[in-house]
Amino acid sequence: MKNISNTIWTGVRFFFAFFMIMGGVQHFLKPDFYLPWVPEFLPFPVLVIYLSGIVEIGLGLLLVFRRYTRIAAIGIFVLMLLFLPIHIWDIFSDDPAIGSQKAALIRLPFQFLFMAIAWKIKQVSEKF
Secondary structure (H helix, E strand, C coil): CHHHHHHHHHHHHHHHHHHHHHHHHHHHHCHHHHHHHCCCCCCCHHHHHHHHHHHHHHHHHHHHCHHHHHHHHHHHHHHHHHHHHHHHHHHHCCCCCCCCHHHHHHHHHHHHHHHHHHHHHHHHHCCC
16 A cells, blocks of 8 residues: 555656756746736845746756655755745736636635645655
């Protein structure tokens, strides 16, 4: 049973790595899409978008290598935690970045799901 669980979580880890890398690449392909999510108090919003894309790509790449899985998973958890207030703010915004309050409400649970997956990957990686 342990081997099956390890196999499943290895698959989840690789899928999540792909998800993070592709998400990071999107920051470079469609930076205008991300502009509404950058808080107004942050200077150089396009730079913020590019830097967060680099971080997402880097963490996704680290997640591929078993040796760095734990640190990558913690990094992803922290990154998702940092993005959480932005997604909560979007729910209460008159003009949500994601398009509507309904879409923002649907999006928020996914943030918690991503955090839970990252944390579980971290826990599983400690058993290798």
